[in-house]
Amino acid sequence: MAAAWVPLQPWLRAARPAWLLGGVAALLALGALLGAWRWGGSGRRRRQRLQRVGTVLSLFVYPVKSCRGLAVRRARVTPLGLQSGELRDRFWLVTKEDGHMVTARQEPRLVLVSVGSENGHLTLEAPDMKKVCVPVSLPRKNPVRNCRVFGLDIQGRDCGDEVAQWITSFLNSEPYRLVHFEPTMMPRKSKDIMNVFRTTDEVAYPDCSPVLIISEASLEDLNTRMEKKVKMENFRPNILVTDTGAFEEDTWEEILIGDVELKGTVCCARCILTTVDPDTGVLDRKEPLETLKSYRLCDPSERHLYKASPLFGRYFAIDKTGTIQVGDPVYKLVK
Structure with a gap:
């Protein structure tokens, strides 16, 4: 026999909104708790607490080494660094x-070359020069060249005579070439550059690591000490973080942005490239390097890594690929 339907008593009907609201609140609290304890990093079957330490303010991709960066709202993070479109x-x-x-x-005038993308082509523009276009997918007839980046061998497919002549003409230099690293080529091992890296950490043409992070507060701190303020473009980060303290990024060992997991490696030891004015392409050789040296030298125990170079920004390796975008919260793993 079917169960009889029994209407709710008046007192229970009156109480129902209270227990429903209480249940919803409990579920929300549980969700927040689980969110604060989630961390699935790279096959690690454990839960760790995450602490929010900042927000992504800007993202930059630098397709051609030393040329202007491209600000993007969203980027894929691959094992070899950021990617936006092609x-x-x-x-x-x-x-x-x-x-x-x-x-x-x-x-230094390379910093005046603007880079873009149109219809499967890399585009280059510079003052008093016509725009030049290079196919992203180069013809197989173009030769593969053996290159040297910080003393290590790496390949690149030659992009052709037109763009080579364009670069040579703009810089008024000896003959230069432009090469493209293709995904089938062998990347450089970061460990061959600095021993602190893991054997799995690799790069194409970056100095040593696929991602550089700097905080907005670090730049503000530097500029309080500068007679002439400098821009973030002097330091060429991939990820600019706000809502955090000056040089807090130096302490981040494992962080989560979007669904991307990053592993802190070393701080960025700065050289004369930071003294190139990004608006004029003039090399100063002094500032902001001299000011950084006055208060950002490494601990003596780390001099074997950084020597006499001041530190500004931190390099990160990729533990888990994915997508990040402007506005994403930045979490660090709290052990």
Whole structure:
């Protein structure tokens, strides 16, 4: 026999909204608690507490090493760094004809070259120069060149005579070439550059690590000490973080942004490239480097890593790929 339907008593009907609201509140609290304790990093079957330490303010991709960066709202984080559409971070490189890299250290006016993407092409623009376009997917007939980046061998497919002549003409230099790192090529091992990296950490043409993070507060702290303020463009980060303290990024060992997990490696030891004015392409050789040296040198125990270079920003390796975007919260793992 079917169970008889019994109407709710008046007192129970009156109480129902209170217990429903209480149940919803409990579920929300449980969800927040689970969110604060989630961390699935790289096959680690454990829960760790996450602490919010900042917010992504800006994202930058630098397709051609030493040329202007491209601000993007959203980026894929691959094992070799940030990618926006067909443009990947530091996958193009200017070289001498013998394959040795050329950066703004040698040719400061490279920072005046703007980079973009149109219809499957990399585009380059510069003052008093016509825009030049290079296919992202180069013809197989283009030769693969052996290159040298910070003393290590790496390949790159030559982008052709037109763009080579364009770069040479703009810089008024000896003949230079542009090469493209293709995904089938062998990346450089970060551990061969600095021993603190893991054997799995790799890069194409970046200095040593696929992601550089700097906080807005760190730049503000530096500028309180500067007679002439500098821009974040002097330091070329991939991820700019706000809502955090000055140089807090130095302490982040494992962080989560979106669904991406990053592992802190070393701080960024700064060189004369930071003294190139991003608006004029003029190399100063002094500031902001001298001011940084007055208060941002490493601990003596770490001099074997950084020598006499001041530190500004922190490098991160990729533990889990995914997507990040402006506005994402930044969490650090609390052990």
